[in-house]
Amino acid sequence: MRYPIWAFFFVLVMPPFAVHALLAGKARIAPDSAIMASYEAPQDVYFSRVTTSR
Amino acid sequence: MSSFSSPAPDGLLDRHYVSVDSAPAKLTRPLSPWSAPAVLVIFVLVAGLMLLAVDAHPVLAAAFPQGDLVFSPYSGSHSIPLRIFILSFYIAFAAVVGTRKRDRTRFLVELIASYVLICGLFDLINILAFHAIGLVYSLHVVEILSGLIGFFVFSLKLLDHGSMPGRVTVPRPVHRRRFAWTRLGLAVAGAIAVSVMVDRLGLPLVGDLRQVALLGGTGPGVFLFLPVLFLILYVWGTLTAVLRPRRAFAPPVSIIIPAHNEAHVIRRTLTAVDAAARDYDGRVKVLVLNNNSTDDTAEIARAVLARLSLIQGRVVNVPTPGKAVALNRGVEEVDTDYMIRIDADTQILPHTLARAMRHFADPQTGIVGGVPIPPGDGPFDRARLIEVLLKHGYYQIAYGAIDAIVGVPGMFAAYRTDAVRAAGGFVQGMNGEDTDVSLRIGEMGYRVIGDPQVHYVSEVPASFHHLREQRLRWFRSVYHVSARNRTYLDDWRPSLRGKAILPFMLLNSARRAMTVPLFLFSLLYYVIGPSGAAPLTLQAVLAVLVGAPALMGAFAVLVNGRPRALLGLPEYVLFRVLRSYLTLESVLSIAFAPRRNR
Incomplete structure (x- = not known):
């Protein structure tokens, strides 16, 4: 079995990008329970089944 | 540059530089000067239709309120729809590349399937992370990563479907090079720290640069990462060279x-x-x-x-x-x-x-x-x-x-x-x-x-x-070299060149081939995109095309002690656009052939 070349993205690109985004405020950790309880996304968080008017 | 052509007949345009190496037999195909323009025209039509569909069709507009095909949670409401861009480019490129319809179709199907699969996996990870720890990316980050996936998948599929040199055995190592990954890891950590710190300082200069599109709308944190990474490595490399003991050595x-x-x-x-x-x-x-x-x-x-x-x-x-x-x-x-x-x-x-x-x-x-x-x-x-x-x-x-x-x-x-x-x-x-x-x-x-x-x-x-x-x-050479030495890419040895640098070069080559289409896409989005959102897109694309290269070029000129070269910066920016167009032509010149041992 060969090493999958596309693993480059998941091994070397995504993790540092995620850390960077978190530290730079381009990603955040929101309390999931609150979101699910209210069935509404936080103010500026979209979810695939949440629709908004444009 | 040495050349290997026959001399041009009298009265004809001198093409002394054309050689047997200009278009290696079996690996390239004759390229019409109209191939790249054809890709661009088809791209604009496909992208326009997809943008209009996602914006105007009630079901699609409701499913993708941000205007792009994103399925995972995200924060923010707008960014450049890079997934639509990538898919449109794939369709346009596959319509023109190669010579046989069957090859083109198979290439397109695999391209789209791979892209959907990896983006789907990425979205799935994000959905799971959202449920597990509440992780939510900014939409800008989702789009940038989607773009990177698109560039990378394009180059990988070109390696698979294009006529490439066969894989050969790689020579055995005779020396061990240590700590390369460690050094890269430290530099990446340093680059993240510096770019985040600059972002948090909220310097007026950063705001000013954003206004003139030098840093674009994606924020200095994201934009600064790569320049800072290379700056750290450059300083490291220079210090290593200065501190390395030297002695006279002048062998025959x-x-x-x-x-x-x-x-x-x-x-x-x-x-x-x-x-x-x-x-x-x-x-x-x-x-x-x-x-x-x-x-x-x-x-x-x-x-x-x-x-x-x-x-x-x-x-x-x-x-x-x-x-x-x-x-x-x-x-x-x-x-x-x-x-x-x-x-x-x-x-x-x-x-x-x-x-x-x-x-x-x-x-x-x-x-x-x-x-x-x-x-x-x-x-x-x-x-x-x-x-x-x-x-x-x-x-x-x-x-x-x-x-x-x-x-x-x-x-x-x-x-x-x-x-x-x-x-x-x-x-x-x-x-x-x-x-x-x-x-x-x-x-x-x-x-x-x-x-x-x-x-x-x-x-x-x-x-x-x-x-x-x-x-x-x-520009073809990165594909030829990667195909011939594919073992470095896909064996299990932790080769930094094979697992990080060559993939980065392949990704970057695809990014360059898509730069002119990206500029057209931003103009298209400016015309038919959601109202009020387009200027941000145009600003970010201008930053990629003009601002960042100009800054990097100026910096390299200064650290090399040649300030007079700064006068060439406007030409350099235009040259890069030309270079991007030629990269598109270069990948179009790759022949397609039945699969061999890869």
């Missing part, structure tokens, strides 16, 4: 010069070698490899060599056309422990030999390269100067800090002769024989050095046609 060296119909320049080239030998303590031998010339190259070279006093030289006839054929004949003839290859139109400077050869005092040094300086009197020379200062005077030093230099250009490269022989010599019948041999020598564990103090003068194409011929070769 052979210079091999492949030449085909170079009567107009060979005298100047040999005289420059003789002048450099004056400043070099070791013996200098020269082999002019007369490769099927129909002019007076051999006679002139013999006459000049007989007259010059400091170098010993001879002319070797190599009747089979092909630069690599000539080079391999030179490798056979060399009887010194070190050799240098130069092009027949490369003029080395008095210091070049001495500065390059001193690195071989370290028994682990395998190759040394330098910075090719343009003569300065051609239409592309000012832009090319900034390009080489950035690539060879800056990025190459940064890669050197982590022992990850992949290619040393054949215009001037000094080698340990045994290493060249162990690497299998120079590959024939594909583009990038210089990158191929340096990659293999580097992966054998030898140190590959790019010394910004080693200068030489190298020709720059003086016409668009010559530039196009050159760049089509150069």
Whole structure:
């Protein structure tokens, strides 16, 4: 079995990008329970089944 | 640059630069000048339709309120819809590439399936992370990562479907290079820390730069990461070079010069070698490899060599056309422990030999390269100067800090002769024989050095046609070299070049091929995108096209101590756009063939 070349993205690109985004405020950790309880996304968080008017 | 063509018939346009290496048989196809424009037209039509559909169709508009095909949670409401961009480009490219409809269809299906699969996996990870820890990315980040996936998938599928050199066995390592991954990890951590810190400072300058699109709308944190990473590595590489103990070392060296119909320049080239030998303590031998010339190259070279006093030289006839054929004949003839290859139109400077050869005092040094300086009197020379200062005077030093230099250009490269022989010599019948041999020598564990103090003068194409011929070769070479040395990419050894640098180069090549379409996409989005959102998109794209390259170019010029080169910055920015267009043409020139052993 060969090493999958596309693993480059998941091994070397995504993790540092995620850390960077978190530290730079381009990603955040929101309390999931609150979101699910209210069935509404936080103010500026979209979810695939949440629709908004444009 | 040495060439291997037949002389142009009288009265026809001189295409002396066209050679058997311009379009390697079986690996390339004849490229119409209308192929790339056709891709762009189809792209605009497809992208326009997809944007309108996602914006206007009630179901799609409701499912994708942000205007792109994103399925995972995100924060923010708008960004450039890069997934639509990537899919539109795939469709347009696949409509034009290759010659058989069946190949095109299969290529397109695999491209889209792979992209959907990896983006789907990415979205799935984000959905799971959202449920597990509440992780939510900004939509900008989702889009940027989607773009990177799109670039990477494109290059991988091109490697799979294009006609590529077959995979070959890679030579066994003879030295161990340690801590390269550790050094890269530390530099990445440092780059994240610095770019985040700058972002949090909220400097007025950053805001001002954003306004003039130098940093775009994606925020300095994201934009600063790569420049800071390379700055850290550059400083690291420079410090390492300064602190490395040096001792005089001037062993006997052979210079091999492949030449085909170079009567107009060979005298100047040999005289420059003789002048450099004056400043070099070791013996200098020269082999002019007369490769099927129909002019007076051999006679002139013999006459000049007989007259010059400091170098010993001879002319070797190599009747089979092909630069690599000539080079391999030179490798056979060399009887010194070190050799240098130069092009027949490369003029080395008095210091070049001495500065390059001193690195071989370290028994682990395998190759040394330098910075090719343009003569300065051609239409592309000012832009090319900034390009080489950035690539060879800056990025190459940064890669050197982590022992990850992949290619040393054949215009001037000094080698340990045994290493060249162990690497299998120079590959024939594909583009990038210089990158191929340096990659293999580097992966054998030898140190590959790019010394910004080693200068030489190298020709720059003086016409668009010559530039196009050159760049089509150069930009194909990353695919040819990756295919031939695919083992470095997909074996389980933790090769930094194979697992990080070559994939990055493949990703970057695709990014360059998609730069002109991206600019068109931003204009399209400006016209038909959601109202109020388009200026941000245009600003970000302008930052990618103009601002960031200009800043990096200016920085490289200054750290290399050539402030006058700054005058060429506007030309450099335009040159980069032209270069991007030629990259698109280059990938379109790749032939498609039935699958072989890969």
